[in-house]
Amino acid sequence: MQESENKLIEAATMARERAYAPYSNFQVGAAVEGESGDIYIGCNVESASYGLTVCAERVAIWKGISCGEKRFKQIAVVVDTEDLTPPCGVCRQIIWEFCGDVPVILSNLEGKSEIIRMSELLPRAFDSKFLK
Numbered sequence: 001m002q003e004s005e006n007k008l009i010e011a012a013t014m015a016r017e018r019a020y021a022p023y024s025n026f027q028v029g030a031a032v033e034g035e036s037g038d039i040y041i042g043c044n045v046e047s048a049s050y051g052l053t054v055c056a057e058r059v060a061i062w063k064g065i066s067c068g069e070k071r072f073k074q075i076a077v078v079v080d081t082e083d084l085t086p087p088c089g090v091c092r093q094i095i096w097e098f099c100g101d102v103p104v105i106l107s108n109l110e111g112k113s114e115i116i117r118m119s120e121l122l123p124r125a126f127d128s129k130f131l132k
């Protein structure tokens with residue numbers, strides 16, 4: 001891992017501590033690096049009406065967009081699972097929308113990590129180029 005990747009993992013690990021996940025007890029942290037170089041963090045936020053839950057990845061991206069970022073360079077996702085947890089299907093679509101084919105850094109709390117590209121996680125993606 002390079003320094004910028006470690007920094008993103010560290011930010012996502014810190015965000016995970018803030019997860020509001022009383023129903024699933026599955027805490028997720030995410031961090032995205034905007035084109036400006038700024039980092040935005042997110043955690044999952046659940047609701048008693050379960051379907052209203054928002055994943056950590058989307059919280060981080062919404063924060064960046066609302067702060068004026070247009071695109072993001074990379075994203076990290078941290079979960080306390082032995083097998084590294086990848087983003088869910090909905091988040092893959094949103095990551096593709098705002099990040100494109102970026103590296104996705106997966107990590108757990110034991111320091112196990114892996115980098116996988118979005119085009120591997122979401123091959124043949126649907127996006128705005130089909131809306132012409």
Ligand code: THU
Nearest residue numbers: 024026028044055056086087088
């Ligand atoms: N979750 C995320 O935050 N990101 C994902 O990509 C997978 C799922 C959250 C949603 C819910 O709060 C909990 O994990 C269990 O599904």
